[in-house]
Amino acid sequence: MALTGVEIFKLLPKTNCKKCGFPTCLAFAMKLAQRQASLDACPDVSEEAKKILGEASAPPIRPITFGTGDKAVKMGEETVLFRHEKKFVNPNAFVLEIKDTEDDATVDSKLNDVLTSEINRVGQLLRIDGICITNESGDAGKLQSLAERIAQKAPEVAVMVNTENPDAADAALKPFSGKNPILYGITEANAEKMVEIAKANKAIAGIKAQGLEAAAALTEKVKGLGLEDIVIDSGARTASEILEHNTYIRRAALKKNFKPLGYPVINFVQRDEPMYEALVAGLGVCKYASIVVMSSAEKWKNLALFTLRQNIYTDPQVPMQVEQKIYKIGEPTPDSPLLITTNFSLTYFIVSGEVENSKVPAYLAVMDCEGLSVLTAWAAGKFTGSKIANFIKESGIENEIKHRELIIPGYVAILSGAIEEKLEGWKVTVGPREANALPAFLRQKVA
Amino acid sequence: MAFAEPKEAFPGQVVPVTIGSEIQETFGGENTLPFHKFEGSVPNRPLIAYEIQDVPPEDWPETVRKVYEGVSDDPVKWARYCEDELKARSIALRLVGTHPDSKNLSADDAATVVKGVLDAVKVPIIIMGSNHVEKDAEVLPRVAEVAKGRNCIIGKAQEKNYKTIAAAAMANDHKLIAMSELDINLSKQLNILLTQMGFSREKIITDPMCSALGYGLEYTYSVMERIRLAALAQNDEVMQPPMLGDVGMYVWKIKETQAPEDVLPEWGSLEERGILWEAMTATSLMLAGAELLIMRHPRAVEYTERFIDELM
Amino acid sequence: MLIIGEKLSIIAKRVREAMMSRDKGPIQEIARKQYEAGAGMIDANIGPAEDGGEELMEWMVTTIQEAVPLPVCLDTTNYAAIEAGLKVHNNDHGIAMINSTSNDPERFPMLELAAKYNCLIIGLTVGKGGLPADEEERAAIAAEIMARAMEYGVPLENLYLDPLVLQIATTQDQAIKVIRAVEMFQQLNDPPMKTVVGLSNISNGCPKHIRPILNKYYFLMLERVGLTAAIADPVEMKEAMEEKELFEKVLQGQEIDDKEKMRVMKKTIDVIMGNTLYAHSYLEM
Numbered sequence A: 001m002a003l004t005g006v007e008i009f010k011l012l013p014k015t016n017c018k019k020c021g022f023p024t025c026l027a028f029a030m031k032l033a034q035r036q037a038s039l040d041a042c043p044d045v046s047e048e049a050k051k052i053l054g055e056a057s058a059p060p061i062r063p064i065t066f067g068t069g070d071k072a073v074k075m076g077e078e079t080v081l082f083r084h085e086k087k088f089v090n091p092n093a094f095v096l097e098i099k100d101t102e103d104d105a106t107v108d109s110k111l112n113d114v115l116t117s118e119i120n121r122v123g124q125l126l127r128i129d130g131i132c133i134t135n136e137s138g139d140a141g142k143l144q145s146l147a148e149r150i151a152q153k154a155p156e157v158a159v160m161v162n163t164e165n166p167d168a169a170d171a172a173l174k175p176f177s178g179k180n181p182i183l184y185g186i187t188e189a190n191a192e193k194m195v196e197i198a199k200a201n202k203a204i205a206g207i208k209a210q211g212l213e214a215a216a217a218l219t220e221k222v223k224g225l226g227l228e229d230i231v232i233d234s235g236a237r238t239a240s241e242i243l244e245h246n247t248y249i250r251r252a253a254l255k256k257n258f259k260p261l262g263y264p265v266i267n268f269v270q271r272d273e274p275m276y277e278a279l280v281a282g283l284g285v286c287k288y289a290s291i292v293v294m295s296s297a298e299k300w301k302n303l304a305l306f307t308l309r310q311n312i313y314t315d316p317q318v319p320m321q322v323e324q325k326i327y328k329i330g331e332p333t334p335d336s337p338l339l340i341t342t343n344f345s346l347t348y349f350i351v352s353g354e355v356e357n358s359k360v361p362a363y364l365a366v367m368d369c370e371g372l373s374v375l376t377a378w379a380a381g382k383f384t385g386s387k388i389a390n391f392i393k394e395s396g397i398e399n400e401i402k403h404r405e406l407i408i409p410g411y412v413a414i415l416s417g418a419i420e421e422k423l424e425g426w427k428v429t430v431g432p433r434e435a436n437a438l439p440a441f442l443r444q445k446v447a
Numbered sequence B: 001m002a003f004a005e006p007k008e009a010f011p012g013q014v015v016p017v018t019i020g021s022e023i024q025e026t027f028g029g030e031n032t033l034p035f036h037k038f039e040g041s042v043p044n045r046p047l048i049a050y051e052i053q054d055v056p057p058e059d060w061p062e063t064v065r066k067v068y069e070g071v072s073d074d075p076v077k078w079a080r081y082c083e084d085e086l087k088a089r090s091i092a093l094r095l096v097g098t099h100p101d102s103k104n105l106s107a108d109d110a111a112t113v114v115k116g117v118l119d120a121v122k123v124p125i126i127i128m129g130s131n132h133v134e135k136d137a138e139v140l141p142r143v144a145e146v147a148k149g150r151n152c153i154i155g156k157a158q159e160k161n162y163k164t165i166a167a168a169a170m171a172n173d174h175k176l177i178a179m180s181e182l183d184i185n186l187s188k189q190l191n192i193l194l195t196q197m198g199f200s201r202e203k204i205i206t207d208p209m210c211s212a213l214g215y216g217l218e219y220t221y222s223v224m225e226r227i228r229l230a231a232l233a234q235n236d237e238v239m240q241p242p243m244l245g246d247v248g249m250y251v252w253k254i255k256e257t258q259a260p261e262d263v264l265p266e267w268g269s270l271e272e273r274g275i276l277w278e279a280m281t282a283t284s285l286m287l288a289g290a291e292l293l294i295m296r297h298p299r300a301v302e303y304t305e306r307f308i309d310e311l312m
Numbered sequence C: 001m002l003i004i005g006e007k008l009s010i011i012a013k014r015v016r017e018a019m020m021s022r023d024k025g026p027i028q029e030i031a032r033k034q035y036e037a038g039a040g041m042i043d044a045n046i047g048p049a050e051d052g053g054e055e056l057m058e059w060m061v062t063t064i065q066e067a068v069p070l071p072v073c074l075d076t077t078n079y080a081a082i083e084a085g086l087k088v089h090n091n092d093h094g095i096a097m098i099n100s101t102s103n104d105p106e107r108f109p110m111l112e113l114a115a116k117y118n119c120l121i122i123g124l125t126v127g128k129g130g131l132p133a134d135e136e137e138r139a140a141i142a143a144e145i146m147a148r149a150m151e152y153g154v155p156l157e158n159l160y161l162d163p164l165v166l167q168i169a170t171t172q173d174q175a176i177k178v179i180r181a182v183e184m185f186q187q188l189n190d191p192p193m194k195t196v197v198g199l200s201n202i203s204n205g206c207p208k209h210i211r212p213i214l215n216k217y218y219f220l221m222l223e224r225v226g227l228t229a230a231i232a233d234p235v236e237m238k239e240a241m242e243e244k245e246l247f248e249k250v251l252q253g254q255e256i257d258d259k260e261k262m263r264v265m266k267k268t269i270d271v272i273m274g275n276t277l278y279a280h281s282y283l284e285m
């Protein structure tokens, strides 16, 4: 069982020496309880406390880092089954499979897809995170030369080697040694040899099992052989198996504290058609996969999958924010009305939707208030007369419109005087309190 | 440590809803989370309805508009095309032309369109207004009458107009879509108000409001998951109607389904992108609990159906 | 239990108008009414008050203390206005309180004032951007605020930790987490840390007739886990205390004679605990 912050605090030295980087032992203990700090940061903690805390603070799903450098992917550490309860922690990795039976041109074109996959969406850089090199040929030499080609052409990309043949594994892992690769293909039959190879190359153990019971037995075996960084393939391939296995694994780890399944999960979702494959990959994103292995990475497919992953892994507690700027709705002219609201994305979606419904072209000024809704932002001093006035002035909207009238949300009618005072030559009009009254309001306005 | 499957059983159950007369379709009815056949019963597959409308779809983007070229100028032809060629299991007729800012078609005009479509096809029909609170309250009662005996779904009833629309649905034996705006508590409130006026909870379809992938999908997704958990785990009766994902309308107006590839080469093929966007919005919402989906592109529908096959 | 009367808030139209026209009548009348109902302190919420905040806060503090022998809780994000209010505050009626600091660096200077004027201060357990997800996150922020308070020289017994009550109508799951946070905060120090809530926010956005019901029973649930102070309507809180025994019985699953009251209490407890989903008509189901 996890300890509470106060229970952890009781085990700390209580000297408030600040060596851990926190102002007090208590603050440090609270962060430990939330797994946002590591016990190693306190140099003075007693051996006994270390032992108790070490056991209690191990997260139910083991944290594992796949790859190295800026583009390394963190996995595991999840704490809930449903995203509304608390943020899903580590977004899954998308991995493209390349087989050692594919010709050089195909390999290069797939590599190119990976290397050019990065896009920027709402301020985040998203990309295909890794490559899975598969020993389709059964030939160790072929896998090795594919591995070398990839290590040379895509040195920064995280790699997973897929083979059940220890000789092939040994040869193909070498170029990625020390770069946190995954050695996938560890089975009951080859575990001893494969774990040796994985250890020698500092690789993560990717176990390949048939069913959950077998998977649990195999992780225990691998752990017994001295390797604790493990990712699980339970053998699920169809959508319904993926849903079932992933759900049981997540539940067993979180609700039953069942350690043998407390590891990140790999799903193989390859299908004949890229569009259909994307939908099965989406199942992995929504339902608990840490690694999703695919057979293609078209740009349109990536865009949809990256967006889905971003949506699902959004912190439900931090209101999603939209960018601060003046949005054009319809095709506004210099005479079109100008409205203002905050950048809480739900507010934005609803207000812009209603302006759209009104069919009145308009400018919507969306102001950065850390994603708070109108009233809350006002109360927190973030949506005030002078801040609004500054924003309007700096936005440059004065060069785009002829009039000088700003429509503010009805909830902050109280601000109209203050804005007029600070925004010289402007008239402030109080709009409706609720967005659904906007269409009627706007239509009347331009009538 | 021995592994035991951590199955979960729930006290509650989603209401099964059957629509149509000559040809019928049933959705809902499960007593477990979406597609959790491994620990509960999932008797019916989600139902996808093809969206058509009373006026030509001028504001639909090219990718999806061109599919209906030659039929979309006439709702009757359009409906037949969906039934005969696309093998639609259901058709959703949206009366956008009745909106005061569109053609402002009258309730009688709408009734004529509805009658034409009903006479032309046999699959179950969903009839929706233009989402204009007052106009819908005028139009929907009239079309509900025309459609009597066909066991349709009409909608959408909202907090501001539910009384008239629900009364019309009740009088003419239809099912009803109850919509609220991404707020689980208001959604519950609307369902309570409906049952308080004597409308059976077994005839409600909850619409918690859809949003497209990348445009608030996570809100709809989580509201749906929470509604479903209230229905199953808390056995909350008013939260047990099946849910609607009105996907097409939200997907085919966003940038990702419209921006051409030559402007945004990093986004890839516009055609594939648009279709995937609709299919992925649909499949994600199904995983959160939607059992009735309204969609536009036949290929998006096809892939979504295939996804359902693999999960059922 | 310290009740801090909440009624003098700029959000209320009548109060706003009185503030703007500097009309002492309504302000003093409302202050007096709260005092008579048992308030031990009066909250003066003047909003962000970007312009003329100093002068307004001064006026509020003196106006209130002319009418009632109570300390004032100075409620604004405007630093200068707080300082102006503290300067004129009559400490013969008790120690003033600052509402509030938090883990947002913009609000740290409030601690400086609390140290300088040796007054009480509310520490709202929120950081920059985003609301705390649960009691653990609130406690972690509380620990940081406590550390910061010590840094600034504010004694911990002057710090009131506020878990931030959210609206049950939109964030129902937070209701129980706030109760747990109040329990947890107390454990953060020995003697236990003091706690405070802005109570009425629980029922913000709910229909008028159920607001007092939610306020009262939510208050009683917080009171029984050791809450120190509440910014609330003193009239409602007085009524709540009168129902305390009955409520405790219902909470323990016992029967009480007044079946209607029992039904209302039970349904409200279920909604607060998250056993049933909130809807405006939850009492009618």
Ligand code: SF4
Pocket (backbone or CB within 6 Å): A012, A013, A014, A015, A016, A017, A018, A019, A020, A021, A022, A023, A024, A025, A026, A028, A041, A042, A043, A044, A045
């Ligand atoms: S380093 Fe250890 S002893 Fe020092 S403040 Fe941090 S937790 Fe306390």
